[in-house]
Amino acid sequence: MKYKKILPQFLTLLFIILIFGFFTMNAQENMDTRGIEFGFGFLSKEASFDIQFSLIDYDGSMSYGRAYLVGLLNTLLVSFIGIILSTILGAVIGVARLSPNYLINKTASFYVEFFRNVPLLLQIFFWYFAALRALPMPEDAPLIFGSSFMTIKGLYTPAPIWNNLDVFMIALIVAMIVIYFFNKFAKRKQEEEGKQYPKFLISLGIFVILPALTFFVGGVDVIWSFPELKQLAKTSFTYEGGLGIPPELIALTLALTLYTATFIAENVRAGIQGIGKGQKEAAASIGLTPGQVLKLVVLPQALRIIIPPTTNQYLNLTKNSSLAAAIAYPDLVLVFAGTAMMQTGRAIEIVGITMATYLTISLTISLFMNWYNKRIAIQEK
Amino acid sequence: MFKYLKQLTSLVAMVAVLFTFTTETFAAKKSKTLKNTQKKGFVRCGVSQGLPGFSNADAAGNWTGVDVDVCRAVAAAVLGDANKVKFTPLSAKERFTALTSGEIDILSRNTTWTLSRDADIGLTFVGVNFYDGQGFMVRKDSGITSTSQFKNGISACTNIGTTTELNMRDFFNSKGISYTPVAFEKADEVVAAYDAGRCDTYTTDKSGLAAQRTKMTNPDDHMVLPETISKEPLGPVVRQGDSVWEDIVRWSLNTMIEAEEYGVTSANADMMKTSENPQIKRLVGAEGEMGAAFGLDNEWNLRIIKQVGNYGESYKRNIADTGILPDRGPNELWTKGGILYVPPSR
Numbered sequence: 001m002k003y004k005k006i007l008p009q010f011l012t013l014l015f016i017i018l019i020f021g022f023f024t025m026n027a028q029e030n031m032d033t034r035g036i037e038f039g040f041g042f043l044s045k046e047a048s049f050d051i052q053f054s055l056i057d058y059d060g061s062m063s064y065g066r067a068y069l070v071g072l073l074n075t076l077l078v079s080f081i082g083i084i085l086s087t088i089l090g091a092v093i094g095v096a097r098l099s100p101n102y103l104i105n106k107t108a109s110f111y112v113e114f115f116r117n118v119p120l121l122l123q124i125f126f127w128y129f130a131a132l133r134a135l136p137m138p139e140d141a142p143l144i145f146g147s148s149f150m151t152i153k154g155l156y157t158p159a160p161i162w163n164n165l166d167v168f169m170i171a172l173i174v175a176m177i178v179i180y181f182f183n184k185f186a187k188r189k190q191e192e193e194g195k196q197y198p199k200f201l202i203s204l205g206i207f208v209i210l211p212a213l214t215f216f217v218g219g220v221d222v223i224w225s226f227p228e229l230k231q232l233a234k235t236s237f238t239y240e241g242g243l244g245i246p247p248e249l250i251a252l253t254l255a256l257t258l259y260t261a262t263f264i265a266e267n268v269r270a271g272i273q274g275i276g277k278g279q280k281e282a283a284a285s286i287g288l289t290p291g292q293v294l295k296l297v298v299l300p301q302a303l304r305i306i307i308p309p310t311t312n313q314y315l316n317l318t319k320n321s322s323l324a325a326a327i328a329y330p331d332l333v334l335v336f337a338g339t340a341m342m343q344t345g346r347a348i349e350i351v352g353i354t355m356a357t358y359l360t361i362s363l364t365i366s367l368f369m370n371w372y373n374k375r376i377a378i379q380e381k
Numbered sequence: 382m383f384k385y386l387k388q389l390t391s392l393v394a395m396v397a398v399l400f401t402f403t404t405e406t407f408a409a410k411k412s413k414t415l416k417n418t419q420k421k422g423f424v425r426c427g428v429s430q431g432l433p434g435f436s437n438a439d440a441a442g443n444w445t446g447v448d449v450d451v452c453r454a455v456a457a458a459v460l461g462d463a464n465k466v467k468f469t470p471l472s473a474k475e476r477f478t479a480l481t482s483g484e485i486d487i488l489s490r491n492t493t494w495t496l497s498r499d500a501d502i503g504l505t506f507v508g509v510n511f512y513d514g515q516g517f518m519v520r521k522d523s524g525i526t527s528t529s530q531f532k533n534g535i536s537a538c539t540n541i542g543t544t545t546e547l548n549m550r551d552f553f554n555s556k557g558i559s560y561t562p563v564a565f566e567k568a569d570e571v572v573a574a575y576d577a578g579r580c581d582t583y584t585t586d587k588s589g590l591a592a593q594r595t596k597m598t599n600p601d602d603h604m605v606l607p608e609t610i611s612k613e614p615l616g617p618v619v620r621q622g623d624s625v626w627e628d629i630v631r632w633s634l635n636t637m638i639e640a641e642e643y644g645v646t647s648a649n650a651d652m653m654k655t656s657e658n659p660q661i662k663r664l665v666g667a668e669g670e671m672g673a674a675f676g677l678d679n680e681w682n683l684r685i686i687k688q689v690g691n692y693g694e695s696y697k698r699n700i701a702d703t704g705i706l707p708d709r710g711p712n713e714l715w716t717k718g719g720i721l722y723v724p725p726s727r
Contacts, residue, residue, distance in 0.1 A: 030482075031503075036502060048547055049547055051562070052561055129577065133577055152578050233581070234523055235524070236520070236523045236525070236581045246563075247579070248563075326565075326567070326570065328566075334541060338474055339541045339542055341474065342477070342541065342542030343546075343547070344501075345477055347477075347478045347481075
């Protein structure tokens with residue numbers, strides 16, 4: 001009886017080990033005959049290539065390991081912005097698709113059908129090259145918001161230069177902790193005495209006032225550095241100072257957001273439509289305002305339907321960000337599985353590291369979303 | 382009736398296969414690549430994804446270029462037909478993996494010969510079929526006529542995974558100029574981005590710049606600056622560990638260059654068999670046993686010259702007549718002021 005249970009599992013395991021063993025041996029033998037060594041020592045060697053855009057200090061005199069970190073952070077950056085923006089846009093479009101207003105409803109439907117049915121790589125190329133063709137050269141760029149310039153070489157905005165940034169950051173963290181405890185306190189008060197506080201307003205107040213205080217007592221100070229036009233040659237200009245956001249990042253974020261938002265919109269629509277009409281009517285009949293109906297009745301239930309498939313979309317967006325290589329955004333694939341792999345020739349090691357990295361990122365997002373899903377799930381008693 | 386015919390042909394084929402096996406020379410036995418190539422009936426050659434003059438496919442899928450001709454020469458030598466080549470277009474990033482993993486047998490893709498590539502990653506460079514150097518392209522109306530006019534903040538478009546990225550850093554660092562590298566995976570995107578105005582300059586090998594300039598919206602609006610910032614000896618590469626195959630590729634290339642030196646062309650090769658000069662006679666297989674060491678017949682080099690032509694013919698057909706680089710520069714024979722100098726076939 002026990003054998004019957006274990007034997008198939010044992011055989012499967014053996015089979016997997018054999019396959020892995022075969023491939024490992026095969027690779028090892030081939031690498032031996034071709035004089036290729038296996039090892040990760042190259043990670044500490046000097047990279048000697050530069051990267052266009054980096055969140056941390058980097059130049060070519062640093063190691064391949066550092067270049068890996070630059071690529072990883074760039075991947076995380078575009079994924080993070082993409083996830084936030086596509087969630088917001090997806091929620092808006094999802095609600096718009098349910099609007100009784102014919103124009104809004106149809107526009108949203110058209111948007112979803114159009115953007116989810118065109119291959120993503122094509123959209124990335126479209127946004128990148130269309131933007132490059134459409135944007136003005138630096139010298140012709142009009143002023144936006146009085147201080148920024150949108151040009152073919154990127155978006156140039158004023159950059160803050162902080163004094164005592166750490167004090168400000170600590171104040172922010174303290175504010176968040178205070179808000180957490182305040183909300184806990186308010187909840188208990190409501191449960192015990194039925195007393196209601198304007199929770200949102202007070203939280204917002206704490207969040208703004210506490211960090212703002214540091215400007216007066218903590219010695220925190222911000223100076224803005226503005227972009228200035230600089231002439232490189234007779235017809236060639238660029239901007240100096242300020243913050244330069246490369247067009248590659250903008251195009252990639254735009255394409256990923258617009259594409260992924262269509263799927264999230266559908267999830268949102270499904271979530272809202274999954275709640276019976278009777279529930280909303282019942283909630284309204286006991287005197288809840290439309291806002292309260294949405295917050296207390298519809299959303300908690302809709303989220304349970306929305307979250308799991310949306311997690312998939314977050315994972316897709318992160319993995320899709322590797323298409324960055326096509327338009328020169330220096331993400332993990334372009335920097336590490338591209339340039340670094342070429343310069344070192346360590347294909348197996350680098351592809352292995354890159355795969356493990358994407359796996360880790362995806363599993364982390366998965367874990368977080370599963371935790372969140374569990375938190376909002378119906379508490380069975 | 383037809384049924385038997387089919388069986389008969391397969392029998393003949395089998396006998397033929399057996400026969401080739403038994404008559405296989407020592408060299409062929411030693412070279413796995415040569416054996417596999419003869420068995421498959423075509424040479425597997427890795428080329429670029431489209432670089433006019435070097436390796437470029439026309440609308441009908443016919444490949445031309447000086448890099449392509451190296452593979453054709455090898456096919457003519459080992460298979461007797463210069464057209465028996467299967468071309469695999471590869472990006473700069475894929476090329477070495479394709480070669481070391483055995484997907485292709487020759488990499489002839491404007492690849493720079495460097496120490497680390499030769500020694501480190503399981504490759505062997507067999508020679509140089511084009512002496513190149515890295516340069517810069519700029520818009521004519523920018524007024525820049527020399528790299529000394531480059532200023533801090535300049536942005537440079539290029540390809541990833543090439544020596545170009547490294548040279549560019551060395552160059553700008555040594556001049557103390559801060560720059561923004563914008564590196565794409567494929568050359569077509571580099572051209573499109575530079576053409577649109579994303580970058581102030583486009584940097585790669587000068588031959589590449591000359592070739593890519595023809596793809597711009599208005600080729601005449603752009604110019605290549607005179608400075609050369611690096612040495613880029615481009616040549617065919619093979620896998621490490623098959624010295625016979627390595628020799629075949631090396632001497633196929635050498636034959637083309639030496640044929641030009643001795644004035645042997647595709648048109649006069651047959652007549653040269655009766656030449657007075659023993660060096661020429663060796664080049665066209667009329668004297669000595671020049672193929673035996675490779676496990677090839679004696680006319681392997683004659684076939685190369687007849688079917689592909691000598692180096693000068695290949696250069697003229699692919700690079701000069703197409704207007705890419707009419708001036709041969711260093712890629713002229715040593716006897717005519719260039720640096721093409723190959724060991725003698727004897």
